[in-house]
Amino acid sequence: MNKNPVDAALILVFLYPLLKGFLFKFSSKNMKSDIEEIGGYISFIIGVILGTYLTKKIFMIHQDGVYAKIYNNIPEQIISALESKPLLIYVLVMPIIIFLIYKVVQIIIDLINSITLYPLLDSIEDLLKGKSGFVKRIIGLLFQLPKGVCYVILLALVLNVLVIIGVNDTYNKKLNESKLYGNICKNIINPITNSKLAKKIPNVINDSFKIVIKNSEDQPGNESGKTIVYYNGITLSEGIKSNEEIDSFSRELVKNKKTSKEKAKIIYNWIGQNIEYDYDKVDKILDNDFTIKSGAINTFNTKKGICFDYSCLYSAMCKANNIKVRIVTGEGFNGSNWVSHAWNEVYISEENKWINVDTTFYKGGNYFDSSIFKLDHKDRKIAG
Known part of the structure; x- marks a missing residue:
């Protein structure tokens, strides 16, 4: 039996919204609240994708095109500070860029939801009048699947950031042993945080160099x-x-x-x-x-x-x-x-x-x- 706490945490955060959706059934009011919450998560994930990509292209790679032009127009004092303490790129510059993108995307998503999804949910609720409680529970569960996926991605992102910072060797070992975390990183997190670069870099495996x-x-x-x-x-x-x-x-x-x-x-x-x-x-x-x-x-x-x-x-x-x-x-x-x-x-x-x-x-x-x-x-x- 796999007793890795990382696997257990990822599974639990996925199942939690599904169980909640099943227990509390489907309702337009609750779903609107959930969609607003999911919109925030999606905005954050998009912010991480674009923010990380732009930060790396401008401050780390800056070898071509518009990224090189942006980098060359940044004040020398800022460049010198970042080169002397490159960790500032991750703990200061990247979070600011991610936050700005996150807020813009969140406003756009909220606007789209108010025009499209919210009226649709009201129509679905009208159609479900008179249906059994079990049907509403199943629909409530299904509508929570996107939220479960968002929870898993967010937790994996947090775990990934903590390992970059370097919490301790035991923590790193648990992540290395987690096949679920490894697959999420390979297929979702790495493309998010590194874009095309992550797909090109060799997947160096632990203990392959002894x-x-x-x-x-x-x-x-x-x-x-x-x-x-x-x-x-x-x-x-x-x-x-x-x-x-x-x-x-x-x-x-x-x-x-x-x-x-x-x-x-x-x-x-x-x-x-x-x-x-x-x-x-x-x-x-x-x-x-x-x-x-x-x-x-x-x-x-x-x-x-x-x-x-x-x-x-x-x-x-x-x-x-x-x-x-x-x-x-x-x-x-x-x-x-x-x-x-x-x-x-x-x-x-x-x-x-x-x-x-x-x-x-x-x-x-x-x-x-x-x-x-x-x-x-x-x-x-x-x-x-």
């Missing part, structure tokens, strides 16, 4: 007592191992670029555009099958991999061009919850600084030296 630390006392040829770290069954040095084909290709790819940042960006773009996320490999790793091949060479040859493979290939291609690079492990937000993840940091010599790079998330937006990087990456640890 780190195992072993003592090497019983490992032939290794110094006694030394620990060895394995990433999906291989060491880091094995993962970033390159060959002449990769090295030659990498140098040719960036031959017309002069700075390390230009070269690093070209490599980031190439991997993001040409390497696909390997879901078959994920299934095998979840089953603890480490006979699969990992690392830069296999990823370059097959054009497939998971986050560790993306990071290894990026490291190998940067090293071929004498660019300092390292692999970082931690957690990434996959749209539903925080999962184990790997990405890169590359040293930009002309600017004397390390920048964040995530080739796995390439299709989800700008993850090359982005000011919003820390919003969906946390618990950073340098692997090497």
